[in-house]
Amino acid sequence: MAVLTAGMRRSAPSSLPEAAQPRDTPLARRRRRLFWPFVAPALAFLTVFYLGPLLFGIWTSFHRWDGYAPMEWNGLGSYRALLSDPFFRTSMLNTFKILVFVGAAVFVIAFALTMVLRDMAGKKFVRAVIFFPHIVNAMVFGVLAGFMFNPNGLVNTALSALGVDDPPKWLGSDTIFPLIMATMVCTSTGFYVAILMAAVDNIPHYLYEDAELAGAGAFRKFWHITLPLSWDVVGVCAVLWTISSVKVFELVLVFGGTSTTSGPSIETWTSALYIYRNAFTGTDIPQFGTVCAAGIVSLVLVAVFTVLLRRLMRRDPVEF
Amino acid sequence: MSHTGIRAAAVVLASAAVLTSVTGCGSGSGGDGKSFTYWSMWTENEPQAAVLKSAIKSFEKDTGVKVNVQWQGRTVMEKLAPTLTTGKVPDLVDQSDDKLYPTLVQSKRAKNLSHLFDKPATGEKKKLSQVLKMGYMSYLRDQPDGSGNKWLVPYEVTSVNLWYDASDKDVRPPKTWDELLDICAALKKKDRACIAADGDQPVYILWWLDYLADRIGGDGVMKKAITDPSGKGWDHPAVKKAAGMVKELVDKGYLLDGYDASKYPEQQNRWAQGKAAFNLNGSWLPTETEKFAEKGFDYKAAPFPSATEAKGGKRNATDVRLFGFAVPKQAKNAGAAEKFISYFLAKKRLSGIADKAGNITPRPDIEAPSLLRDAQRQMESTPSREQLPGSVTSYTDKVLYPAYKDLFFGHASPDRFLAKVKKLHTSYGEGRN
Structure with a gap:
């Protein structure tokens, strides 16, 4: 996308007065000549691997298609089918739960940790430790879930040693999704701490000292200094989180699912999982029309959400 | 469009062409019957793969036909589906009947294998239909055209029973x-x-x-x-x-x-x-x-108990699942693949599925491993049914x-x-x- 906007920006100067246009300078001409050779390969990749499949996906969503027989026109049939599928709604709702609730938790904790770590001795080491879960493959946590949360697992054994006789059914239908969300908070926070820390480290120390002299507490320092001065980075983090939360897949797959063919229980599906389970069906004929429609619907929703988020977070950058 | 624009468009098109040609490459097969491609549901280190591997080795030696085997694992059907429109299909695949059915049979792309049951397995005298328990196949879903043609040659069979410690x-x-x-x-x-x-x-x-x-x-x-x-x-x-x-x-x-x-x-x-x-x-x-x-x-398997007034009764079917070979209709070397099926189903080779891979075969003359003898006996003495039929x-x-x-x-x-x-x-x- 950056490539495209760069292209657009180049055409913008045409509205400038004739004298200000850099059109005729030899440098500008050479630049112009080099524009396409540099952009073309990336554009070709983008077209072949993203734009093409996306257009094909939109096209397929208006058809009935099992992947090998010729496509049959289906109009909005697939979209209507999605509406009548209660589990599509569940999957979308789960994705939004992750987006909003896990996102909120991640950011609150990340900010809190950032505040604590800012003045801490050995903060680089601590940051590395907090970051570590992020580089561990999500599969590991899924596999660990059984070991930890089975009725006779580590957690319940520890709880019974502490005298808790009736521990919750961790992997039961009602608790497994909150458990997955909690795991996500643990694995994602470190990543955002690292990014926010980098932004916070750039804030001049004297601002904090000044605030301290003025009698500001930790929260006021955060509200009036840290947040406004790292706002740009927070905005980028919010978009990064939005995109990554929509793609949540493997953690749910292995957390609730098992090594056999049956996947996780449908109540834990996210939109990505909905698409996967409907496309790679095991003993069913795939319904790629519906699958593509589901993909398009979630793409549109995410795009809308991201645009709104960017609008909401738009501020003039503070120079310092 | 300026010269730069045309040149740019050419570059884009050329790059796209290169990319598509790279992604679209594959190997075609000659269809001379001297070799065939087999996509297996097993991964290479599984015991069933070892049994198949040794059969492939001796098959190549005995017949001179080369087998290009690819151990695709359980997602073999997902990998097969996109090839069905390209003409670059493997000549032989295997999976459980419920997984083979939607991709290969429901889409009308399974070859009729009925004739294999009318002739003996390689080196044997009795017809295959006489040495296999054909009753196992009674629950299989029919071809979409209702022809009753057989689309699967089973080499392994599983059942669902009530297990207990004797x-x-x-x-x-x-x-x-x-x-x-x-x-x-x-x-x-x-x-x-x-x-x-x-x-x-x-x-x-x-x-x-x-x-x-x-x-x-x-x-x-x-x-x-x-x-x-x-x-x-x-x-x-x-x-x-x-x-x-x-x-x-x-x-x-x-x-x-x-x-x-x-x-x-x-x-x-x-x-x-x-x-x-x-x-x-x-x-x-x-x-x-x-x-x-x-x-x-002491592993023992009991049949699922009867729940009717007339105890025992006729309602004593056992849930059965068959694993076996199928041949896609467009396979260029179908003949060679079928030859291998007949070769593998011979008692001498198929015994490996019981002895080495620890499973039950559809041949009653091959005794199941001791842990599974109960299950085998029950399956052989009761009608077969499909679990959650039609699901x-x-x-x-x-x-x-x-x-x-x-x-x-x-x-x-x-x-x-x-x-x-x-x-x-x-x-x-x-x-x-």
């Missing part, structure tokens, strides 16, 4: 449902669990309802419930009665605790440790749990499991279960546009 003095194989309840009650008095089940495995817990409805209402009850678009099949009294019987097991506390909140294979491992008496499970259970079994554990993965995901889980986990009455399953059945039908 060395456990409190446990005996129940002939009837009431007898099972009696055993459970006696165990309960001793503070022991009766039944182990991994509740996160939809099919594992659904077997209870499926088998019971079959025993009470006979063959066809569950098939109608699952496949009748109107949803009226779920109103059959046998289904309701079966649901009530499942509820009784739950309400009386006969299930090993934690079954509703554990991660497979936790409960079956606990069963092997003697924590519960019975486990309704596949004939793969001994292999899976052997490592966890307590010392002296597909998405139906289990979206209709059966979400509704049935409530019943099996004790949250819903049989009536509430039936109301939910019918509601989901209807919305599932609407979603299949």
Whole structure:
């Protein structure tokens, strides 16, 4: 996308007065000549691997298609089918739960940790430790879930040693999704701490000292200094989180699912999982029309959400 | 368009052409019958792969036909699907019948293999149809054209039985449902669990309802419930009665605790440790749990108990699943592939599936490994049926499991279960546009 906007920006100067246009300078001409050779390969990749499949996906969503027989026109049939599928709604709702609730938790904790770590001795080491879960493959946590949360697992054994006789059914239908969300908070926070820390480290120390002299507490320092001065980075983090939360897949797959063919229980599906389970069906004929429609619907929703988020977070950058 | 623009467009097109040619490359096969390509459902280090590998080696030596084998693993059908339109299909594939059916048979792309049953396996005298137990194949879904042509040659067969530890003095194989309840009650008095089940495995817990409805209402009850678009099949009294019987097991506390909140294979491992008496499970259970079994554990399989007035009766079918070979219609070297099928089905080669891979073959003259002898005997002496007949993965995901889980986990009455399953059945039908 950056490539495209760069292209657009180049055409913008045409509205400038004739004298200000850099059109005729030899440098500008050479630049112009080099524009396409540099952009073309990336554009070709983008077209072949993203734009093409996306257009094909939109096209397929208006058809009935099992992947090998010729496509049959289906109009909005697939979209209507999605509406009548209660589990599509569940999957979308789960994705939004992750987006909003896990996102909120991640950011609150990340900010809190950032505040604590800012003045801490050995903060680089601590940051590395907090970051570590992020580089561990999500599969590991899924596999660990059984070991930890089975009725006779580590957690319940520890709880019974502490005298808790009736521990919750961790992997039961009602608790497994909150458990997955909690795991996500643990694995994602470190990543955002690292990014926010980098932004916070750039804030001049004297601002904090000044605030301290003025009698500001930790929260006021955060509200009036840290947040406004790292706002740009927070905005980028919010978009990064939005995109990554929509793609949540493997953690749910292995957390609730098992090594056999049956996947996780449908109540834990996210939109990505909905698409996967409907496309790679095991003993069913795939319904790629519906699958593509589901993909398009979630793409549109995410795009809308991201645009709104960017609008909401738009501020003039503070120079310092 | 300026010169720069044209040049740019050319660069884009050229790059796109290069990319598509790179992604689209593959190898075509000659179709000379001197070699064939086999995509296997096994991965290379599995015991079945070892048996197949040694058969391939001797086949190449005996016939001079080269086998290009690719160990694709369980997703072989997903990989096969896109090739079916390209003409670059493998000549031979294998999988379980329920996985082969949608991709290969329902799409009318399976070759008719009936003739292989009319001739003997390589080096034998009797026809293949005389040495295999053909009854196993009776439950298989027909070709879409209703021709009755055979599309699968099975080489391995699994069943679902009631497994128990014969060395456990409190446990005996129940002939009837009431007898099972009696055993459970006696165990309960001793503070022991009766039944182990991994509740996160939809099919594992659904077997209870499926088998019971079959025993009470006979063959066809569950098939109608699952496949009748109107949803009226779920109103059959046998289904309701079966649901009530499942509820009784739950309400009386006969299930090993934690079954509703554990991660497979936790409960079956606990069963092997003697924590519960019975486990309704596949004939793969001994292999899976052997490592966890307590010392002296004596694996025995009983048929699912009868639940009709006339004890035993005709309703004694066993859930069977076949694994075998199929040949895509467009296969260029179908002849060579079929030759290999006949070669592998000979007793000499197929015995490896029992002796080395520890499984049951569809040939009664090959004795199953000792752990599975019970299961083999039951399958051979009873009619075969398909588990959850007519069901597909998405139906289990979206209709059966979400509704049935409530019943099996004790949250819903049989009536509430039936109301939910019918509601989901209807919305599932609407979603299949």
